[in-house]
Amino acid sequence: MSSGEGSSQSSSKKSRQPKYSRFTQQELPACKPILTPGLVVTTFILVGVIFIPIGLLSLSASERVVEIVDRYDEDCIPSDQEKTAFIQSDKTNKTCVRSLTVPKKMQHPVYIYYQLDNFYQNHRRYVKSRSDKQLRNPENEDLTSPCEPEARVDNKPIVPCGLVAWSLFNDTYGFSVGGMNLSVNKKDIAWDSDKNYKFGSKVYPKNFQQGSLIGGGKLDEKIPLSEQEDLLVWMRTAALPSFRKLYGRIEQDLEANEMITVVIQNNYNAYAFGGKKKLVLSTTTWIGGKNSFLGLGYITIGGLCLFIATTFIVMYLIKPRPYGDPSYLSWNRNPPGN
């Protein structure tokens, strides 16, 4: 007991003195790396050596992708007619037949994309014009306030509302090889999270495309939104003005030099704003679709690293500089006080 008292007394006596700890004294053990030539050159060489193979790997993966891109918006329209009037009219025949040659063997699944250029799905007015709550739950069908100007028609809520849904892409493609129809699998083209959560299975389209202005595609009112996969894909807005969206999959291999006949229903109006429409058939690898950017980027950066490393080595050899030489301190060169 008495010893305890004593210690408490002595501690209270010392209480004005700061407690010692390595943190409070700023004396935590620390490592202080400095940029020695060895460290820096090694780093650059290491990065270069790692990057170039990865770049080559990525590039080869990208090169293995077989891709057919066909721009059809120009050709699928009679040149003698006014484009916008043609595409907006109900009466014109918009069927268009294209034939594509398979350059190399395409292994299944072959992905079918449609590509839109110069289409600003990321425009502020466009991005905001949707009501996620309404898409999720049938009880929220009146929550259309963010959807202006496509919120209501005759004061009845539009489901799905908003510009994004309203401008749904509605070109269709039919494929055949040598007269044989190629079946296009349009199941599971949308994200699972969208199907299972974002779009409700009890939400059915209502009053869609009933207004005075007709935007894009129409929806079957008997199918719930969660199964309208084209809509789901479309409503995943793209961040860039040039984008591809999945249309479907061909679940069989396409041999080299095969001729594919595509029957396009050219409904979507990209002419009004000078957009381009392309049909893309592509296989994938581990890196995704055909995109040589990463591979080239890795090779370039890796090469640059090796170049920098070499330069530093050369500089070091030509003009070696002793480290931490106090004679470089100006106050040691000049007499103090100057």
Added chain:
Amino acid sequence: MKRCVYINDDDLSHDIYCDNRISNRKYTVWNFLPKNLWEQFSRFMNQYFLLIACLQLWSLITPVNPASTWGPLILIFAVSATKEAWDDYNRYLSDKKANEKEVWAVRHGVKKHIQAQDIHVGNIVWLRENDEVPCDLVLIGTSDPQGLCYVETAALDGETDLKTRVIPSACMGIDFDLLHKVKGLIECPEPDKDIRRFDANLRLFPPFLDNDVCPITIKNTLLQSCYLRNTEWACGVAVYTGNETKLGMTRGVPEPKLTAVDAMIDKLTGAIFVFQLVVVMVLGVAGNIWKDTEARKLWYVEYPTKGPWYELLVIPLRFELLCSIMIPISIKVSLDLVKGLYAKFIDWDNKMVDQETSTPAHAANTAISEDLGQVEYILTDKTGTLTENQMIFKRCCISGTFYGNEIGDALKDEDLVNAVATRSPDVIHFLTVMAICNTVVPIQRQNGTILYKAQSQDEEALVHAAAGLHMVFVKKNGNVLDINFNASVIQYEVLDTLEFTSDRKRMSVVVKDCQSGKLFLLSKGADEAILPCASTGQQTRTFSEAVEQYSQLGLRTLCLAWRELEEDEYQEWSLMFKEANSALVDRDWRIAEVCQRLEHHLQILGVAAIEDRLQDGVPETIETLRKAGINFWMLTGDKQNTAIQIALSCNFVSPEPKGQLLLINGKTGDEVRQSLERVLLTMRITSSEPKDVAFVIDGWALEIALKHHHKAFMELALLSKTAICCRVTPSQKAQLVELLKSCEYRTLAIGDGGNDVRMIQQAHIGVGISGREGLQAARAADYSIGKFRFLKRLILVHGRYSYNRTAFLSQYSFYKSLLICFIQIFFSLISGVSGTSLFNSVSLMAYNVFYTSVPVLVNVLDKDLSERTVMQHPQILFYCQAGRLLNPSTFAGWFGRSLFHAIVVFVICIHSYAFEKSEMEELSMVVLSGCIWLQAFVVALETNSFTILQHLAIWGNLVAFYVINWIVSALPSSGMYTIMFRLCRQPSYWITMFLIVVAGMGPVLALKYFRYTYRPSKINILRQAERLGGPILSLGNIEPQSRAFEKEVSPLSISQPKSRSPVYEPLLSDSPNAIRRSFGPGAPFDFFQSQSRLSSSYARNCKDN
């Protein structure tokens, strides 16, 4: 304006003056919210953020959820408001405690217990021993038959000794039972804050005394917050109450200090704001043009053909909101946090604990640590700051005989002891003056020893020394002093005390020998104040030589003198003195004049020399700090010779071949001008040489120089790195600080006493030494340290690290905000200049508040160089002083880096996530994670020393980013449901990240390495040298040792008093004595210093109170 206080009158006074309710509160319950908000919004940053937050409420233009700005904003406001409220609540509580304290006061003729807040002006208040004085009182009675009482004034002026207070003569002898019936009138000035001055008159109404007007001074008062000690009871009349007391008037919140770094950050913020406006303008115009030309063609956007009137404003405002993150909202919070931690590090530092008194250093002002690293001028007090302020009587010269030498003190000198034993009359007189010419209060302790309570260390030293020579001051009984000399008791009655003032520089007492009835005038004071008063026949040469010798040893000297007075002469003088004492106008001046009439024809007894030792480590500290490029000015109230001597012994100026002292003096404007011009000329010539040139100026010449030759003096101040200003008053000290501040220098003032308070408050940084002169300076200061030598560590270690850390932190904060902002801008270029935000609200908020703030906060542990290296190479402080680490060009570097990184991240992301992958949410997360990865590496590259905490913060933060986003991605209701899982499964995501890191950091690393190796800064070289280990020999390093050694040898031996003079002789054309002589007895007193109420440093040592 005068205040008339009717004593004990219950009706009249109530309406006129306030009651004794003390209120230190800033707010009331009702005005707290508006007033606090008003204060917070008077800052530009807060106004800006409020505007942004309000704009965000307009959903048409807001790119993100308004909560992302409102949340942090409200948090910041709530935190600072809570802090204010808490402080104010504590003030309220302490006020309440003081206000509700029970005191005895007279009400309607009866003594009653009332609450302190109910005291009114004119009430009679009774105090018991150890009571706190509730308001300013004029004493009318005490338990002491002589009418004395003792007070402790520590709370008022920080001095811990007891002071004597006495009742006015008119109240002398009033019976205890009648005291509460006293009626009368006190005429006193309007309340002011001068705690050393109170000039009033008292007239008691019949039946007490006739209409005689009785003067009242500060000695007749008890001021609020003092404590009554050693006195059974005392009673007084309340004259000032509540917030109008002397203490209440002195109170007041000093102006908040702004550091140079803060000013620079504000400037940069302003620049960024302008940049932001430009960006907004350009993008706004571009957006409107694009809208009108392109967007109208986009049928899917359905732009209405005719918009509302504000349509043109919508896009610019959207961009304003989008770019608002350019100015990081987190910077203020982060800076406050780290600054608090810097201050804590100072408080915690074990190496700055004064082991003798176990006083740790303390940072009272937590906001200005960076300024410590940017100090350019240090203005230091001498006594108590450079020296110990522990006075020891060392030597004396009595009628031409020198006592004491290098071997021992005068006390141990056989000759002196013998002289005392043989009762040599001169020596006895000398000892008598030492023992009783003072204001010391002896207190008998239980064990029989005597404790001397003295205000001045000098007096205490003298009384102790006298006691050592068997002249023991035993008891003070009212005016009667008991002296015990060789077992026989001698009694003296003190008739008058001619007080010390800093202008008179001497004090005297008139005493009556109770045995013989003879009257004596005993005087002591500075040589130039005493020697001219010597009787005509006496040779004063030996004494002035003694003074010269002693002051060259760095000793403080006091001349002691006496004179026997004729009864008639005294009576005549006494009347004049009384009259002067009751003067309401110019009392000081008149008293001084009257005193002078008595202080003449003195017989000089001798010179006492008192040593004030230098504190440990002072020369080394000054040496180091001077090498760090800090200029020192010494401002002291002491004499020129003593000041120069101390300056030499503590490395202030180098000895002769390298150093040169230039003297500026003169009595008239012309003399000062000539002297100033001559010195200036020499300065200009020598400024190119590597020579230590310092100028010496005294208070008088300084006054003239500052008033009439301000420009020339300014130039001198700019040229001279060192200055010694002696005999300066507190207000002159403050003026000098002001002068240096006006030259855009960062100043640090360090001092220990009440006379340094003004300079401490005036300077950018005030450092107080919690020394023997009380805590007054330490309380007023921003930092308080126990010893002068800790200043080195405070500046070189704490100041430097704080500056470096803040420089990095602030620029990094801008960097990361700019980075994300540039990306938003780039994205808007590919989204139809419509102001779409790439990032969602949650990510944006978390980016600013969390992801990028945590790693950089740990930067407070970063040390670029070890403390040892910095101490060895103090020159490195130049980088902080010159602001090399935070200025527009370094900021431009960070700006460029953020632009470069934004381009890298953006270009890589939009190319690798093109076509089928260009989904908005995905791309946003890829870009965000790219930024976070770069952040981690930027912080890692800029960190100089990695402790475990830094690793945890940097890499842990990166991990935390993924964990948090996985959690958010797992919530179905969040917008980015499953996004992060999808991304992390893609090899291309990781490949993209590594590409961003290498492409972003590679050039930065290469550039840094190149600069580090081929264009190294001094910091880099020292880092490299430190890494190589071993002793880092700096040529400059060898020197201090040798000089320190020289110092040990060189204290001028008394045998060759002139050997040291060459140091300053070459330019000392006028002997300092010449100036001193002119203080002749007939010379009129020049009261140019009289504005300064606080006495100078010498004053402290002799002041009478």
